[in-house]
Amino acid sequence: MFCFQCEQTAKGEGCTKIGVCGKQPEVAVLQDLLMYTVKGLSQVAVAAREKGLSDPAVNKYTCEAIFSTLTNVDFDPDRFVALINQGIQYRDALKGKIDTAAWPDGPATFTPAGDRSGMAAQGEQVGVMADPDLNADIRSLRELLIYGIKGLAAYTDHARILGQEDEAVYAFIQEAMAATLDNSLGVNDLVGLALKCGEVNLRAMELLDAGNTGTYGHPVPTSVPLGPKAGKAILVSGHDLKDLEMILQQTEGKGINVYTHGEMLPTHGYPGLKKYAHFFGHYGTAWQNQVKEFAAFPGAIIMTTNCIQKPKESYSDNIFTTGLVGWPGVQHIADKNFAPAIEKALSMPGFDKDEPGKSVMVGFGRNAVLGVAGQVIEAVKSKAIRHFFLVGGCDGAKPGRDYYTRFVEQVPEDCVVLTLACGKFRFFDKDLGDIGGIPRLLDIGQCNDAYSAIKIAAALAEAFGCGVNDLPLSMILSWYEQKACVILLSLLHLGIRDIRLGPSLPAFISPNVLNVLVENFNIMPIGSPEEDLKAILG
Numbered sequence: 001m002f003c004f005q006c007e008q009t010a011k012g013e014g015c016t017k018i019g020v021c022g023k024q025p026e027v028a029v030l031q032d033l034l035m036y037t038v039k040g041l042s043q044v045a046v047a048a049r050e051k052g053l054s055d056p057a058v059n060k061y062t063c064e065a066i067f068s069t070l071t072n073v074d075f076d077p078d079r080f081v082a083l084i085n086q087g088i089q090y091r092d093a094l095k096g097k098i099d100t101a102a103w104p105d106g107p108a109t110f111t112p113a114g115d116r117s118g119m120a121a122q123g124e125q126v127g128v129m130a131d132p133d134l135n136a137d138i139r140s141l142r143e144l145l146i147y148g149i150k151g152l153a154a155y156t157d158h159a160r161i162l163g164q165e166d167e168a169v170y171a172f173i174q175e176a177m178a179a180t181l182d183n184s185l186g187v188n189d190l191v192g193l194a195l196k197c198g199e200v201n202l203r204a205m206e207l208l209d210a211g212n213t214g215t216y217g218h219p220v221p222t223s224v225p226l227g228p229k230a231g232k233a234i235l236v237s238g239h240d241l242k243d244l245e246m247i248l249q250q251t252e253g254k255g256i257n258v259y260t261h262g263e264m265l266p267t268h269g270y271p272g273l274k275k276y277a278h279f280f281g282h283y284g285t286a287w288q289n290q291v292k293e294f295a296a297f298p299g300a301i302i303m304t305t306n307c308i309q310k311p312k313e314s315y316s317d318n319i320f321t322t323g324l325v326g327w328p329g330v331q332h333i334a335d336k337n338f339a340p341a342i343e344k345a346l347s348m349p350g351f352d353k354d355e356p357g358k359s360v361m362v363g364f365g366r367n368a369v370l371g372v373a374g375q376v377i378e379a380v381k382s383k384a385i386r387h388f389f390l391v392g393g394c395d396g397a398k399p400g401r402d403y404y405t406r407f408v409e410q411v412p413e414d415c416v417v418l419t420l421a422c423g424k425f426r427f428f429d430k431d432l433g434d435i436g437g438i439p440r441l442l443d444i445g446q447c448n449d450a451y452s453a454i455k456i457a458a459a460l461a462e463a464f465g466c467g468v469n470d471l472p473l474s475m476i477l478s479w480y481e482q483k484a485c486v487i488l489l490s491l492l493h494l495g496i497r498d499i500r501l502g503p504s505l506p507a508f509i510s511p512n513v514l515n516v517l518v519e520n521f522n523i524m525p526i527g528s529p530e531e532d533l534k535a536i537l538g
Contacts, residue, residue, distance in 0.1 A: 001028035002129045004507040005147055006071040007480045008398050012507050014128075021072055022310045026116075029123030030080035031069040033112070035146070036126040037087040038065050040107025042177035044094045049171060051098050058090050059170040060160065066153035066173070068324045071481035072287065072307035076326035081116050088112055106181065140510035141190035142180045144485070147508070148197040149176055151486030154305075155204040155448055157324075161242050162211025169207070172200045191516065198489030205451035205490070212241055216272030218367035219445065224268045225281035226429065227357030229257060232350035234341060235283055235297050237261035237290070238304030239446055241273065243322060243336070247302060248276040250338050256299075256345050259283040261290070262307070263422050266445040269363025282360070286395035286425040294319065300345040302338065306481070318344050358429050364418075364442040366452040370459055376438060377463050380472065384435055385416055387537060388473045390453055391427075392420040392444075393487075394480030400503035401426060404478055407529040408432075408441075412537070416440050418456075421447035423478040450487045454494065468496060474536045475499045476526065479506070492521055502526035 004014035006021060018024060023031075045058055065083050068074045091108070103109050107126075113119045128143060156169050176193055179185060185193075213219075234256055236244050244267055248258055257280040260267060265282045267273050284293035287307035294301055294315050301319040308327055311319050320341045322333045331340060369376070379385040391408055395401065408417055408427040417432065417440060424443060432440035444452050461468045477499060479488065485506075491499060498521075505514065505525055517523045526532060 001025040002127055003028050005482060007504060008396055009507050012504060014507060023075060026120050027075055027077050029120050029127060030077055032127040033119055033123035034065055034080050034084050035069060036107045037084050038062060039177050039181055041087050041091040042174035043108045044091050045174040046178050047100055048094050048098050053097060054167060055094060058094060061086060061090055062173060063153040063157040064324060066150055067157050070150050070154060070306055073324055074326040076328050077116060079326050081119060084112050084119060136510045137187055137512045140508055140513045141187060141194060143508040145176060145190060145194050145197060146180060147482040147485040148194055148489045149173055150482035152197060152201045152204055154483055155201065155208050159204060159207035159211050162215055164207035164211040166203060166207060169200055169204050194489055195493045197486060198493035201486045201490045205448050208448050209451045216241060216270035219266065219269030219363040219365040220271060221361055221363040221368055222269045222274060223359045224362055225359045227355040228283065228351040229280060229354045230351050232256045232345050233259060233299030234345045235259045235261050235299060235301045236264055236304060239263050240304035240323060241267055243304040245273060246336055247338050248279055251278060251342055252276065254342060262287050263446045266362045266443060286422040288395060288397040298349045298351060300341040302341050318348060360429055361439060362443045365445055365449060366455040369442065369456050373459060379436055379438060386414040386472065388416050388418060389476055390418045391476045393423040393478035394484045395422040395425055395478065396480040398503055401478065403502060403526055403529060407476060410529050410533060416442065418442050418444055418453060420444040420449050420453060447483050447487065477501050478503065497522045499523050500526045500532060
């Protein structure tokens with residue numbers, strides 16, 4: 001195996017024996033073979049689209065298959081075998097509908113082995129390092145594009161679940177996947193495709209935003225308790241609002257309190273979800289702490305999307321997966337009938353007493369923030385607010401991530417911190433006070449709510465008659481997996497400069513590619529909080 005798609009990759013170079021995430025070598029190479037399969041299917045889909053044919057089932061499969069290879073989504077080898085076979089069926093069926101005389105040797109024509117071990121052997125031949133003679137910069141840019149596509153596919157799939165689709169997004173995903181096989185494309189071509197991926201992702205996040213807000217209303221500022229209350233309990237982790245809604249509907253009236261974990265925290269701000277009386281509070285912090293936190297949770301746990309880690313034996317019987325998430329031996333709820341999890345919750349002790357604790361505020365999406373834009377603009381003009389910091393992104397276990405805690409703690413009192421995604425858990429429960437009634441810590445939402453952050457920045461730039469890069473706004477981002485990659489590409493597409501990225505730079509970025517990013521966007525690694533604040537504020 002060889003995998004370097006996440007921030008925690010071994011030695012900052014690549015996982016070759018087992019994934020730091022817990023991914024076994026067999027799963028890693030099966031994921032490689034699945035991506036190879038999707039590339040071949042994409043070649044056929046591009047040819048079919050040129051003849052006016054697009055298959056919704058193929059489009060759906062393309063995104064689901066790619067999404068399943070994201071970090072911490074699916075660790076079940078048998079699921080990948082099924083996905084590979086399904087992809088070949090779609091590929092060959094689509095071939096039969098178009099008149100193309102010949103297909104190039106490779107993923108458009110290969111036949112998968114008849115068993116799992118045979119597929120794993122095939123996967124070993126088509127991974128990232130399959131061609132040792134490939135130019136390092138071309139490999140770097142292809143992988144940057146592929147990881148961007150993975151994040152894009154995830155957001156596209158989330159949006160589809162809520163009824164929001166755009167044929168142009170599917171077309172780009174398949175064109176870009178096919179392009180990674182095109183040896184005629186050079187550095188400039190691949191840089192252009194990577195930035196195009198960022199552009200298309202803005203559309204995907206717009207669709208997801210429309211799905212979330214159109215279905216559940218715009219988030220409103222909401223206080224969320226962090227301490228549990230007595231009673232039976234279900235914990236919902238991941239990102240999927242539709243799954244959460246179905247769980248709330250199916251648990252209504254059963255005496256079960258529903259809690260969020262990880263990136264589900266911002267869902268408490270949606271009117272269509274907070275209306276449920278048994279939707280109570282938030283439990284725990286970011287994904288990398290789940291082994292300790294889940295072991296102490298006295299109820300059922302449901303993983304809706306990434307991020308899952310290897311469950312401890314102590315809670316292996318009360319954790320469930322749904323959607324694209326999978327772990328061998330963990331009960332999977334494919335049909336969205338959450339009765340097994342509900343029954344498990346009812347059979348468990350639940351919390352034996354109320355444990356009042358801190359609360360945190362969520363719900364500061366673009367609608368809420370722009371609703372007080374006049375107040376914000378006046379505060380900037382009067383110098384009550386000196387600077388805005390967007391501090392967010394993915395959290396992780398790697399040493400050095402305490403930088404983000406220390407950074408926020410040292411932000412001056414005349415500055416406002418915007419945050420999103422699970423990186424917020426480094427400081428989400430800190431009381432930073434307010435500036436003239438404007439909270440100094442504003443939780444914009446999940447990682448995909450980067451769309452809201454972009455809209456807020458664009459609106460402020462318009463109000464001040466300047467570009468986004470001229471605003472008193474600095475982006476201090478943390479990354480871990482591929483959704484963060486595509487959000488970064490979206491920011492670069494918009495021409496955002498001076499982004500500070502950490503805790504380490506991606507292993508898949510070659511020195512020459514990094515130079516391109518530095519020269520064009522002045523992207524830079526984080527330093528120390530003291531140094532960075534001094535450089536930004538003077």
